[in-house]
Amino acid sequence: MAGWIAILRLGLVQMALGSIVSLTTSTMNRVMTVELALPAILPGLLVALYYSTQFLRPGFGHGADQGGRRLPWIIGGVLVLAAGAICAALSVGLMATSPAWGIAAAVPSFLLIGLGIGAGGTNLLALLATRVDEARQAAAGSAVWIMMISGLVVTAIVAGKLLDPYTPARLVAVTAGVSVVAILLTVAGLWGQERGPARQAPDAAVPFRAVLAEMWAEPRTRAFTIFVFASMTAYNLQDLILEPFAGHVFGMTVGESTGLSGQHHAGALTGMLMVLASGTLLLRVFAVPLRVWIVGGCILSGASLMALAYGAQHAPDWPLAANIFALGLANGVFAVAAIGAMMGLAREGDALRTGARMGVFGAAQAIGFGLGSFGGTVAADVMRRVMASDAAGYGAVFAAEGLIFLIAATLAMRVTAAETRRPHATLMPGE
Numbered sequence: 001m002a003g004w005i006a007i008l009r010l011g012l013v014q015m016a017l018g019s020i021v022s023l024t025t026s027t028m029n030r031v032m033t034v035e036l037a038l039p040a041i042l043p044g045l046l047v048a049l050y051y052s053t054q055f056l057r058p059g060f061g062h063g064a065d066q067g068g069r070r071l072p073w074i075i076g077g078v079l080v081l082a083a084g085a086i087c088a089a090l091s092v093g094l095m096a097t098s099p100a101w102g103i104a105a106a107v108p109s110f111l112l113i114g115l116g117i118g119a120g121g122t123n124l125l126a127l128l129a130t131r132v133d134e135a136r137q138a139a140a141g142s143a144v145w146i147m148m149i150s151g152l153v154v155t156a157i158v159a160g161k162l163l164d165p166y167t168p169a170r171l172v173a174v175t176a177g178v179s180v181v182a183i184l185l186t187v188a189g190l191w192g193q194e195r196g197p198a199r200q201a202p203d204a205a206v207p208f209r210a211v212l213a214e215m216w217a218e219p220r221t222r223a224f225t226i227f228v229f230a231s232m233t234a235y236n237l238q239d240l241i242l243e244p245f246a247g248h249v250f251g252m253t254v255g256e257s258t259g260l261s262g263q264h265h266a267g268a269l270t271g272m273l274m275v276l277a278s279g280t281l282l283l284r285v286f287a288v289p290l291r292v293w294i295v296g297g298c299i300l301s302g303a304s305l306m307a308l309a310y311g312a313q314h315a316p317d318w319p320l321a322a323n324i325f326a327l328g329l330a331n332g333v334f335a336v337a338a339i340g341a342m343m344g345l346a347r348e349g350d351a352l353r354t355g356a357r358m359g360v361f362g363a364a365q366a367i368g369f370g371l372g373s374f375g376g377t378v379a380a381d382v383m384r385r386v387m388a389s390d391a392a393g394y395g396a397v398f399a400a401e402g403l404i405f406l407i408a409a410t411l412a413m414r415v416t417a418a419e420t421r422r423p424h425a426t427l428m429p430g431e
Contacts, residue, residue, distance in 0.1 A: 004143075007132060011144040012189035013124050015151030016182035017079060017117060020085045022152045023175055024050075024113055027159060035166055036095055044374070046110045051370030054115030057363040060119040061126055061355030062208050070123040070355065071194045077120025078186045082179035084112025089175040093168030102343050118362075126358040127193065129343035137290070141339030142276035149269065211356050221357060223415045224345050229364040230372065231298060231338065231408035235331055236372030237401040238305070241380045241394065242324070250315045263321050267328025271297070272336045273297040274329075290340055291412070297334025298409035304330055305402030312395040341415075376401075 029043040064073045087109035095102030132140045155178060162174045215221050242264065243257040252260065275293055302326035311318030346358040376397065384393030 006141045006193060007128070007136070007143060008147070009189040009191075010124065010128050010193065011147035012185045013074065013078070013120075014144045014148045016185040016189070017081065017121055017124070018148040019151040019155040020078075020081050020182050021113070021117060022155050023159060023178060024085050024110070026086050026156070027163070028088060028171070031092055031171065032095065035090075036099075038095065038099065046106055048370060048374060049107065050114040050117075052286055052367055053111060054118055054366035054370070056115070057118045057122045057364050057366070058212060058356050058359035059208055060122045061357070061359030061362075062211055063355075064123045065211075065353060065355040066128065066206070069194060070127045071190050073123040074120045074127070074190060075186060077116045077118070077123070078183060079116070080112055081116025081120060084109050084114075084116055085175050086172065086202060088113065089168075089172045094170060096168060105381060118366075119323045122359045122362045123355060123363065125339075125343065126346060126355040129346045129358060130354055131193070134344055137340035137343045139276050139278070139340070139341065142272045142336040145336050145339065146269065146276065147271050149272075150264075160287055179349070198235060208356075209354060212360070215353065215357055215360060220345060220348070220415060221360065223411065224341070225360055225364045227408055227411040227415055228338065228342070228361050229368045230404055230411060231334065232365045232368030233372040234301070234401050234408060235335065235402075235406035236369045236374040238327075239373050239376065240397065241376050241397065244380070245312070245390075245394045246320065248384075249312050249394060250318075250320055260321060260324055263324045264328035264331075267325040267330075268326075268332035268335070270325075271329040271332025271334075275333055275336050275340075290337055290344075291309070293333055293337035294341060294412045295409050297330050297332075297337060298405050298412055300330035301334060302402040302405035302409065305398045305405065309395040309399040309402065312391040312398070315391060333345075338412075376378065 017212065025047055031045070032038045032043045060073060060077075064070045067073075088106055091102050091105035091109050093102075094105055128140060129137075159174050159178065162177075163170050225338050243261060246252040246257040278293075304323060308323055308327065310321060311323055342361045344359070347354050348357075348363065379397045379400070380394060383396045384390055387393045387396065
């Protein structure tokens with residue numbers, strides 16, 4: 001099993017994936033809507049196109065299962081992702097002179113981005129699942145996720161400095177530079193991680209549909225997939241409406257609402273560090289069972305959102321920053337603990353199904369993310385109009401989101417009930 005050095009090296013790959021994606025979903029989004037004055041729905045639809053490819057994740061995992069190697073899929077995925085990002089930057093530049101041709105070029109570019117992140121990300125987590133022992137799963141998930149966030153932050157800072165003042169050529173150059181660095185990080189992170197002969201593949205190729213049907217017939221796999229979809233949908237419902245909520249209901253300026261998002265990210269990072277510390281730094285007596293992190297994180301997330309719905313009716317006196325920090329902390333705890341559980345469940349049973357099973361979970365996560373982001377904005381617009389009140393409209397959405405989290409907690413209790421009967425269900429420091 002992998003030690004912490006190997007785990008952190010795999011985290012470099014997750015950092016590389018996140019760095020490239022952040023340019024396409026954040027920087028290019030802003031350029032299209034601000035510098036080019038194009039409708040905000042355009043980048044929204046392009047990101048939705050990227051998310052629409054994520055249902056292919058089980059197939060990517062199955063392909064690696066059948067071939068016996070994951071590294072070619074991960075490296076190939078990063079290369080496809082990098083190519084898609086560079087093409088997307090070129091298409092954004094083309095939009096300045098020919099919007100129709102630029103948009104037409106952006107469609108296949110964002111499809112490549114989705115295919116690359118799906119192939120690379122699915123098999124990276126599958127490789128991590130097979131190389132990390134059960135006692136380190138949630139802690140490893142925390143470490144990898146924290147590294148990804150670090151990559152997002154560093155990319156945002158460096159790219160921001162290099163892109164000012166903006167020109168299409170600068171955008172292409174920065175995207176290409178980030179892509180090259182990401183490829184180098186990927187190679188460094190994967191070097192020697194899959195030594196020896198390829199894993200034994202079955203004598204005859206197993207049809208993907210048969211594998212998918214077999215996995216969906218497994219009660220724990222099916223229940224966990226539903227939990228991942230529900231919890232990740234709830235997780236992202238507030239993503240695009242939190243800052244508008246702060247402006248409409250609490251009268252915050254753009255700078256103040258941006259700082260509020262920073263509170264949420266700070267809380268999430270704190271929650272991830274708590275899970276990481278439980279599995280690596282603290283004594284065994286302080287280690288917390290995995291199911292407690294998952295269920296507790298969902299319950300606290302639901303409670304924080306219910307409090308936010310209540311606080312909307314008591315603006316501007318409600319301690320909004322503290323509420324948002326608590327929500328972020330709960331989100332961070334449950335998210336990385338769920339990743340740890342995902343790795344454990346992915347390698348249950350037949351080892352030749354690990355990639356496909358991780359693909360099913362990854363698809364549920366990605367589709368939940370996309371649906372949550374889009375659904376949150378639609379729900380906020382509809383409820384504000386129906387209830388004729390910003391506070392009541394946003395409050396109704398947050399309350400519904402909180403309810404979904406509480407339902408997810410119930411699902412998590414059922415899925416993880418068996419964990420308490422297994423000998424290594426508690427997160428312990430690695431031997």
